[in-house]
Amino acid sequence: xxxxxxxxxxxxxxxxxxxxxxxxxxxxxxxxxxxxxxxxxxxxxxxxxxxxxxxxxxxxxxxxxxxxxxxxxxxxxxxxxxxxxxxxxxxxxxxxxxxxxxxxxxxxxxxxxxxxxxxxxxxxxxxxxxxxxxxxxxxxxxxxxxxxxxxxxxxxxxxxxxxxxxxxxxxxxxxxxxxxxxxxxxxxxxxxxxxxxxxxxxxxxxxxxxxxxxxxxxx
Amino acid sequence: xxxxxxxxxxxxxxxxxxxxxxxxxxxxxxxxxxxxxxxxxxxxxxxxxxxxxxxxxxxxxxxxxxxxxxxxxxxxxxxxxxxxxxxxxxxxxxxxxxxxxxxxxxxxxxxxxxxxxxxxxxxxxxxxxxxxxxxxxxxxxxxxxxxxxxxxxxxxxxxxxxxxxxxxxxxxxxxxxxxxxxxxxxxxxxxxxxxxxxxxxxxxxxxxxxxxxxxxxxxxxxxxxxxxxxxxxxxxxxxxxxxxxxxxxxxxxxxxxxxxxxxxxxxxxxxxxxxxxxxxxxxxxxxxxxxxxxxxxxxxxxxxxxxxxxxxxxxxxxxxxxxxxxxxxxxxxxxxxxxxxxxxxxxxxxxxxxxxxxxxxxxxxxxxxxxxxxxxxxxxxxxxxxxxxxxxxxxxxxxxxxxxxxxxxxxxxxxxxxxxxxxxxxxxxxxxxxxxxxxxxxxxxxxxxxxxxxxxxxxxxxxxxxxxxxxxxxxxxxxxxxxxxxxxxxxxxxxxxxxxxxxxxxxxxxxxxxxxxxxxxxxxxxxxxxxxxxxxxxxxxxxxxxxxxxxxxxxxxxxxxxxxxxxxxxxxxxxxxxxxxxxxxxxxxxxxxxxxxxxxxxxxxxxxxxxxxxxxxxxxxxxxxxxxxxxxxxxxxxxxxxxxxxxxxxxxxxxxxxxxxxxxxxxxxxxxxxxxxxxxxxxxxxxxxxxxxxx
Numbered sequence: 001x002x003x004x005x006x007x008x009x010x011x012x013x014x015x016x017x018x019x020x021x022x023x024x025x026x027x028x029x030x031x032x033x034x035x036x037x038x039x040x041x042x043x044x045x046x047x048x049x050x051x052x053x054x055x056x057x058x059x060x061x062x063x064x065x066x067x068x069x070x071x072x073x074x075x076x077x078x079x080x081x082x083x084x085x086x087x088x089x090x091x092x093x094x095x096x097x098x099x100x101x102x103x104x105x106x107x108x109x110x111x112x113x114x115x116x117x118x119x120x121x122x123x124x125x126x127x128x129x130x131x132x133x134x135x136x137x138x139x140x141x142x143x144x145x146x147x148x149x150x151x152x153x154x155x156x157x158x159x160x161x162x163x164x165x166x167x168x169x170x171x172x173x174x175x176x177x178x179x180x181x182x183x184x185x186x187x188x189x190x191x192x193x194x195x196x197x198x199x200x201x202x203x204x205x206x207x208x209x210x211x212x213x214x215x216x217x218x219x
Numbered sequence: 220x221x222x223x224x225x226x227x228x229x230x231x232x233x234x235x236x237x238x239x240x241x242x243x244x245x246x247x248x249x250x251x252x253x254x255x256x257x258x259x260x261x262x263x264x265x266x267x268x269x270x271x272x273x274x275x276x277x278x279x280x281x282x283x284x285x286x287x288x289x290x291x292x293x294x295x296x297x298x299x300x301x302x303x304x305x306x307x308x309x310x311x312x313x314x315x316x317x318x319x320x321x322x323x324x325x326x327x328x329x330x331x332x333x334x335x336x337x338x339x340x341x342x343x344x345x346x347x348x349x350x351x352x353x354x355x356x357x358x359x360x361x362x363x364x365x366x367x368x369x370x371x372x373x374x375x376x377x378x379x380x381x382x383x384x385x386x387x388x389x390x391x392x393x394x395x396x397x398x399x400x401x402x403x404x405x406x407x408x409x410x411x412x413x414x415x416x417x418x419x420x421x422x423x424x425x426x427x428x429x430x431x432x433x434x435x436x437x438x439x440x441x442x443x444x445x446x447x448x449x450x451x452x453x454x455x456x457x458x459x460x461x462x463x464x465x466x467x468x469x470x471x472x473x474x475x476x477x478x479x480x481x482x483x484x485x486x487x488x489x490x491x492x493x494x495x496x497x498x499x500x501x502x503x504x505x506x507x508x509x510x511x512x513x514x515x516x517x518x519x520x521x522x523x524x525x526x527x528x529x530x531x532x533x534x535x536x537x538x539x540x541x542x543x544x545x546x547x548x549x550x551x552x553x554x555x556x557x558x559x560x561x562x563x564x565x566x567x568x569x570x571x572x573x574x575x576x577x578x579x580x581x582x583x584x585x586x587x588x589x590x591x592x593x594x595x596x597x598x599x600x601x602x603x604x605x606x607x608x609x610x611x612x613x614x615x616x617x618x619x620x621x622x623x624x625x626x627x628x629x630x631x632x633x634x635x636x637x638x639x640x641x642x643x644x645x646x647x648x649x650x651x652x653x654x655x656x657x658x659x660x661x662x663x664x665x666x667x668x669x670x671x672x673x674x675x676x677x678x679x680x681x682x683x684x685x686x687x688x689x690x691x692x693x694x695x696x697x698x699x700x701x702x703x704x705x706x707x708x709x710x711x712x713x714x715x716x717x718x719x720x721x722x723x724x725x726x727x728x729x730x731x732x733x734x735x736x737x738x739x740x741x742x743x744x745x746x747x748x749x750x751x752x753x754x755x756x757x758x759x760x761x762x763x764x765x766x767x768x769x770x771x772x773x774x775x776x777x778x779x780x781x782x783x784x785x786x787x788x789x790x791x792x793x794x795x796x797x798x799x800x801x802x803x804x805x806x807x808x809x810x811x812x813x814x815x816x817x818x819x820x821x822x823x824x825x826x827x828x829x830x831x832x833x834x835x836x837x838x839x840x841x842x843x844x845x846x847x848x849x850x851x852x853x854x855x856x857x858x859x860x861x862x863x864x865x866x867x868x869x870x871x872x873x874x875x876x877x878x879x880x881x882x883x884x885x886x887x888x889x890x891x892x893x894x895x896x897x898x899x900x901x902x903x904x905x906x907x908x909x910x911x912x913x914x
Contacts (some may be wrong), residue, residue: 033281034303065455075294087455088377095400097303102399104373104381104458109349113300113321120298128293137332140295142323147455178400 006165006193008048012200017046019133019203020169020184023126030121031175035097040174041122043184047168048193051154054166054185058084058150068146068153069119073127075138077195079164079188081127082153083119083171089180090115096175116143126184134199154187165193229263238310238320238339241327246270246287249334258310258318258339278309283337286324290335297324301342312343319343370444370463374403374417381458390444390465392437403461408433408441420448420459431466443467515723536878537785541571544791547882551798571787574607593731595754596634598662598684599623605638609645609658615784615832616655617648624663630684631754632731637686640724644688644747647721651692651745655833659689665750678734682753689746695739703737724749777893778802778820782812782827782839783855788878792826795882796889809834816843816850823893824851837868851892855880 008016024041031039049057058066065087072080085093094107094114102110120143131138146152154166166185173180188196232239233253241250247270251263259274266274271283282304286297299307299322310318320339327334354361364371370390373382383398391398391406407413409432416430434442444463451458545568552560602621610619641660648658665685672680695703704725721737724747728735732752739745779801783789786807793803804820806812809831816822816839825843829836840852854875869875876888 030282030285071296088375088379091375091381092379092400099396104375105353105453107381108453108456109353110302113302117298117300117303120296124289124293124295124297128289128295131293137294139326140293142296142298142325 006190006197008197008200011204012197013046013048015200015204016167016196017043017169019130020046020126022133023129024122024171024184026129027122027125030125031097031118034121035175037096037176038174040172042172043169044172045170049166049168051162051164051166051187054154054168055150057168058183064149066148066150066153067115068148069115069123070144070146070153071120071123071127072141073138075131076134076136076199077138077188077192079186079192081123082185082187083122083182084153084185085180085182087147089182092178093118093173093175093180093182096173096178096180112145116145119143119145122184133203136199153185161189164189167196237341238337240271240337240339241334242271242287242291242337243334244291244332246284246291248274255339257313258341259308260311275309278306280308283307283322283324286322287335287337290324290326291332294326294332296326298322299324301346308339310339312341316343319346367462369465371460372398372403372463373458373460376421376457378402378404378414378417382460387463390436390442390463391434397437406434408435413446416446416448417459417461420450420461421457432463434463443470535575537788538571538575540878540880541785541787541791542568542575544788544795544882545571548791548794567787567790593631593633595629595631595756596637597627597629598637598686598751599627601634601637602641602660602662602686605641608642609660612642612645613649613658615830615835617652618657618832620657620659622659622661624661626664627662628664628682628684629754629756630731630733630751631756632733632751633727636727636731637749637751640727640749641686641688643721643724647747648688648690648692648745651690651694656691656744658691659687661685661687661689663687664753667750678750679732683733683750684753685748685750687746687748689744691744694741694743694745695737696741700737700739704735721747777823778804779889780804780806780812780815780822780825780827782806782809782825782831782836784808784828784831788828788855791882792885795885799886799889801889808832809836809839812839813842817846822847822850824853824889826853826855826889829854829856840873853888853892 020043024043028039028041031041066084067087067090068085069083070080072078091104091107091111094111095102097114097118098107098110123143124140127138127140154164165188167188169184169186171182171184173182229250229252232250235252235254238255238258239250239252240248240255243249247268248266251261251266256262261274271280271287272278282299286299289295289297301307301319301321304322306317307320307322310320312318319342321342322340323338325336325338326332327336364384367384367386370387371382371384372380372387375381379400380398380403381400383395387398388395393406403417404410404413412430412432416432430446432444432446434444436442443466445466446461446463448459448461451460545564548564549561549568552558552564602623606619606621613619645658645660652658663685665683667678667680667683669680672678703721721735725735728749728751733750735750736748737745738748779796781789781792781796781803782805783792784807789805789807793805796803804815804822806815810833812825812827812831813834816825825840827836827839831839834842836854840850840854844850849872852873854869854873855878856875872892874888874892876885
């Protein structure tokens with residue numbers, strides 16, 4: 001990573017983490033209104049990795065078979081956003097949203113639509129919150145539900161360039177006594193990442209004229 | 220946009236088989252196509268320029284309006300599905316049915332957002348077709364599963380419950396919503412077996428063997444379930460459906476059945492064993508009872524014999540003394556040629572030998588193991604034959620008196636048992652008179668009338684021979700009398716009596732067709748009466764009561780008092796002393812001896828038996844020494860143990876000789892004593908025989 005052309009600083013990552021948390025917090029409110037149940041979403045950590053690392057991460061830490069809700073965005077920053085769950089957990093997520101006592105067959109019947117709408121709420125909220133804070137506009141597409149393995153989500157087959165970067169966020173979903181761990185991934189090309197970095201710097205400077213987080217010790 | 224262009228657009232919009240609503244930047248309706256008019260009932264003209272909330276005032280448009288805002292402000296596209304949103308808009312089909320629909324909200328505008336497009340897709344047919352297909356596919360399955368008595372649950376690859384039937388709810392006690400989505404392993408105690416069951420089904424896709432699992436219900440109870448599992452696939456997913464059969468009842472029944480079978484087997488075995496051994500056991504029991512009775516009878520005898528042992532030894536020694544002493548004199552007279560005097564001593568020896576034989580006979584008869592053998596019995600001779608035995612049993616402190624009725628009837632009973640009964644009564648009487656007393660044995664002919672027998676159990680009015688044994692002892696209280704005939708009742712100290720004496724006597728009397736009664740008064744004495752039925756018939760009798768002639772008394776210078784209740788022995792001693800030229804005096808009991816000793820009579824030596832009636836030898840000498848302190852005394856005893864303890868009470872001038880003894884030894888002993896100083900006792904070497912002493 002030493003050769004990484006665009007490296008976010010600790011502070012920029014903190015700012016991004018905060019933005020994403022703002023976004024999922026809005027999403028949690030929307031979901032709570034939708035399912036009429038307490039929904040807690042949290043994103044404890046944001047990392048920026050290469051596609052290979054993102055793949056390795058998924059394969060290592062998550063199940064092989066995955067389900068994702070994909071939404072593309074374009075504007076000053078372009079790329080795709082993915083909400084990813086292990087396939088085995090996706091049913092639980094849907095059950096958490098739709099209601100408990102439906103049989104597997106009923107869940108599966110509604111699964112795609114429910115996942116699409118849930119992913120849509122979350123990704124719209126995250127991307128919208130980020131764009132809003134950057135005072136930029138991102139055109140966000142309709143969601144698509146994809147079942148597959150990690151390389152189908154980050155691979156070059158589905159578009160994108162080899163040196164694209166992935167902003168990788170671990171997300172914890174708590175709903176109806178269920179704890180479901182998933183990931184939000186944003187695939188960006190290098191120019192988009194550079195723009196993101198500059199937008200983050202601008203945001204940090206703009207926010208009360210000082211960094212939103214305590215300044216570095218050496219400043 | 221020209222009017223024509225607008226019209227063309229509207230025509231195209233109306234041709235789209237989807238609801239289209241174009242909102243301007245202010246969220247007001249700019250376009251509304253024909254589909255929307257059909258589904259909502261409102262025309263383009265009616266809704267033009269209105270807010271959605273004005274068109275659908277009753278609808279909950281929250282999410283739709285949020286999506287519109289997101290599109291207009293954040294350029295975001297949103298989807299609202301029927302899956303998560305029931306009736307986003309209140310739309311109806313042409314046939315006035317609920318119209319299921321999805322909604323997408325898209326921003327409109329290339330550089331600038333000029334508005335947003337809300338498009339509505341009819342999914343009624345799709346949804347209904349899906350449901351119809353699934354229902355058709357699953358109808359039978361659902362019917363079976365819903366009504367199945369077995370628990371049927373479906374788990375996904377993670378082991379999470381994706382389906383649970385009503386039986387599962389009933390079985391585990393959790394609500395359906397509590398079951399769905401949880402790790403099914405939570406329901407089992409035997410988690411390893413459970414996990415093996417479902418994961419084998421999913422991963423091995425081979426038939427899974429039946430396993431018995433132990434589940435835990437919501438209330439904590441354990442439940443036994445037999446599991447079978449199979450897997451199925453849909454798309455890329457694999458599920459396992461597990462059927463769990465409640466085997467609690469079967470287990471309980473099996474267990475109960477096993478128990479009851481085991482019990483039945485045991486009972487059958489016990490019954491057949493009982494049948495097999497019943498006869499044998501009855502026989503054995505009867506035999507045991509008879510043996511026990513016999514053993515008790517025998518132990519009674521043994522106890523009596525134990526009581527007799529000391530007395531018998533004394534008795535026999537006395538009799539042997541009579542025999543050997545008489546024979547000794549016979550030998551002497553023969554040597555001297557005084558044949559005319561021989562016959563007297565032979566007669567004495569014979570009498571002693573006969574009495575010894577009689578005693579032996581009685582003892583043997585008594586101790587022999589004889590079954591009850593009723594025969595005609597003449598009671599008076601039987602009692603007479605027991606006299607020696609009774610005297611020895613009672614000891615010398617107790618006077619024995621017979622009061623026998625003349626013309627006593629015969630009775631019919633076991634003679635040995637009658638002897639046993641009398642002997643036991645005598646022993647009881649003796650024990651009631653530790654300080655001595657009098658025992659009276661009476662016989663009488665008695666007529667029991669119906670007035671008497673009506674008060675008694677099991678006795679007929681009629682003629683009876685009555686034998687009463689009366690002592691002058693401590694007597695019994697009314698309470699003791701009432702219990703006296705009960706088995707094992709005893710007033711004797713532990714180890715002294717079996718408590719069976721009176722009960723055996725009572726039993727004997729009853730078996731013989733008679734009765735036994737106790738009359739007693741505390742401090743005055745006890746009388747036990749045996750009533751034995753009169754027997755009309757004949758019998759043989761034996762006579763064991765030979766008499767002896769009195770001996771003559773010779774005279775000499777020195778005077779010796781011989782105190783001996785056994786007159787043969789006394790006679791022999793006197794004879795020897797007369798031969799030796801002693802003057803002799805005789806006494807047959809203690810008081811008689813004391814009377815002589817307390818007189819002024821010259822007495823150089825007293826030869827006395829230790830055991831004497833009324834006053835024993837030691838008591839006599841003790842009293843006599845008050846007035847004659849230097850009196851020389853030679854004690855005779857038939858009891859070996861008396862000799863052993865003699866050293867304890869022998870004072871100077873006293874000596875002891877043990878029966879039986881040779882007349883020669885007696886003569887030597889007497890000479891020793893008379894020639895010695897009264898105190899201290901001289902050593903043997905200084906003793907010189909008198910000049911007139913025999914050879």
